[in-house]
Amino acid sequence: MNQVTIKDLARHLGLSASTISRALNDNPSINPKTKKLIHDLAAKLGYEPNVMARNLKAQHSNQIGIIVPEIKHDFFAKVISGIEEVAYNSGFTVIVSQSNEDEEREKLNANSLYMNRISGLIVSVSQTTNNLDHFRNLMEKGVKIVFFDRICDGLDTYKVVIDDYKSSYDAVKYLIATGYKRIVHLAGPQNLLSCKNRYLGYKQAIIDNGYNFEEELVVFGGMHEDDGIRSIKNIIDKGIKFDAVFAVNDPVAIGVSILVKKIGLNIPGDVAIIGFSNNPITEFVTPSITTIDQPAYEMGKKSASILISLIKGKTKLTGSKTIILPSKLIIREST
Amino acid sequence: MNQVTIKDLARHLGLSASTISRALNDNPSINPKTKKLIHDLAAKLGYEPNVMARNLKAQHSNQIGIIVPEIKHDFFAKVISGIEEVAYNSGFTVIVSQSNEDEEREKLNANSLYMNRISGLIVSVSQTTNNLDHFRNLMEKGVKIVFFDRICDGLDTYKVVIDDYKSSYDAVKYLIATGYKRIVHLAGPQNLLSCKNRYLGYKQAIIDNGYNFEEELVVFGGMHEDDGIRSIKNIIDKGIKFDAVFAVNDPVAIGVSILVKKIGLNIPGDVAIIGFSNNPITEFVTPSITTIDQPAYEMGKKSASILISLIKGKTKLTGSKTIILPSKLIIREST
DNA sequence: GTGAAAGCGCTAACAT
């Protein structure tokens, strides 16, 4: 690591370290000629400021941490891109970490990010997270946190979401309007507010449209493909009749599609399917799957810009601490 | 950021900073009782070491940088998970950044990572990268680099890949054995060694099996879905006859599948399709697509473990600097 | 316009 330091430049030019530092930071009190001399030598020697030293001095890192369940989900990948976009443009760098849907790992990551003295944190919590102390601790230590999508109650900070309740309500309303009578809901873990709201939206739409809410039509499960396969198989094995499925997310919807096709049922003739998130895959499977588009990239950008305002102490962020971005029902072949 | 420091602990206990430091680092020369006292207070006050300070002192960061074209590609997401796995277990943290297939951005990222004094870097180069100076510079400054998948010539360091040439050769051989006569190859950017090798493998398989290599059956293009759509449309519009397509990767194969279905051709009846990478989507589209499985997670783990050996100075890494991991042809409905 | 000195938090000789 034979890095070039300010001292090296100072020695080469017979100047003091402070002069070099000032010149490099474009301090106006430095003689333009000296400045040029210094800049030229820095370029020639390949000087790069040591961010660790600078940050140590400055008492902050200009780094933003991200914790998401899994980056391989298209949704999270896009959010991360949105965050990076805004962050880079504001002079922040970004550290991404994955919780793998594991509360323990989420804690470790939060801690490791804190040790790196991140200025702020953007989080979508893991499925298994019940205790929020690791976030609370960071907040107490002055780390600003913004949650998106997978938010949770009980933490007083900014949150960026879509209206899960309404999206879900509208999707189910659309199914009913199209003529479907017995709509199954494959729900997600209810400790995630988004899943809970999707469930509640489903329930209310059922009731508001004059149907009976039947508990046997709801299965609580995970958020992966195999959960979808398992849950719908369970319903079928029990002999429960249904003509549509509203899944908590796209992988679960895909799982349903796979099993339903396998046992020879038609989509949407025998069973209609709606997913959630507009994962690209829903467009390419046959039949393509109706879903709800979440503005992932926008969520990332919004989360980052709020976080950066928070970090910079611009507390004049007006209005509610929960920002709701628009979502959209995308109708495809499966309904 | 009112963080608790070693000095705070020292003041509270009437001890010196060095004693605190030693105790916290489990130095055996500290009295067990004092040690316990210190650990307890640290826990009580919520002390967390300041990694920036520690790293500044230690002259290295224990951070590994990653640069990939786009994390949203399933392949890269999995590689990253593999890297994280190994890195965390060896006490390293990971900074992920995306080049977005843009050489300029790749340079910026490399530089920003260097400013953070990363100990090592794992890279899959962008499509548009021609000049490799930004990597060469880092290497000269002592940053260890390992490339994977999208490697490039002219840099003397470790590389983790699959045998693109052979994988491609075998895939085409299989097509020929199955009876296909006129096999189109939608090739990728030839500055990427992997794409070049896939092209060369295709060419050699054609020749070795007694077919004529026809230039009109090869189209050089990008690596996304729309490239696939565009390229195959081009071939069709030109009136060129073909009965199979070997695509440089899965998105391109998906693109071909979309267009081919749209104009009413049967897969594999009229056109067979093979992709590359075993993206999950290839399994779920109808018909499912034959592809070549790359051990993404393993590539990540391998790259990370090599890099960490390099960082730790274990130069007794035996054998070639190019590590070839096994790939596998996955035969599905499209062939 | 430039320099000297101190300090960010931590560690490691070198004392005692």
Add this chain to the structure above:
DNA sequence: ATGTTAGCGCTTTCAC
């Protein structure tokens, strides 16, 4: 077993 001192690279107040 513990304390003293110095220094990692950088910035910044206070001098001149």
